[in-house]
Amino acid sequence: MHLPLSAIKPAVSNSMKPLMTAKLHTTAKTSNVYTTRPNISALALTKYLLQTKGITGIYRGLGATLLRDIPFSCLHFTIYSHLNFLGFGPNGEKSSTLHSCASGLASALVSALAVTPCDVIKTRLQVLPNGHSEPRYLGIKDCAIKIYKHEGLGSFFKGAVPRIMVIAPLFGIAQAVYNFEVSQKLMGLHKS
Secondary structure (H helix, E strand, C coil): CCCCHHHHHHHHHHHCHHHHHHHHHHHHCCCHHHCCCCCCCHHHHHHHHHHHHCHHHHCCCHHHHHHHHHHHHHHHHHHHHHHHHCCCCCCCCCCCHHHHHHHHHHHHHHHHHHCHHHHHHHHHHHCCCCCCCCCCCCCHHHHHHHHHHHHCHHHHHCCHHHHHHHHHHHHHHHHHHHHCCHHHHHHCCCCC
């Protein structure tokens, strides 16, 4: 029995959470809001987080990350399966690689847009406030309420276009490669 690769994706991606948290902190410091923060490496920031916040500081925003990733995966693979099925031949032949790529791209586009509010919340929870005027969030609900109250509904879709521009082609290519069975051949897996 083989687990589908899609079933292990959330577990693998969330195991990288501490590295992504450190990356987020180091890239956020370069924006206009964080220009007063000194240049710091990801390793130095990780050490700082461990010393000041403990292990929970590294996993800050994990709940929001799961709140984004689980619905994304459910939506993406459901939509992808349906769209890809439409490309099957009349005698049950699998869809073409190009059709699989287009199905993956379209389903990722819709899924990424749908979960962008969760991505905004996750990002806000993970960025360390630098000044007294910056909001501090107590959790997912508090963050959502403060964003809505102070910035409006549109703020939940900040960064949607760049996110879609990265996610949609990535998943389109991934589904095309999977459809082409390169991944199975490279890993020595065979469909039964």
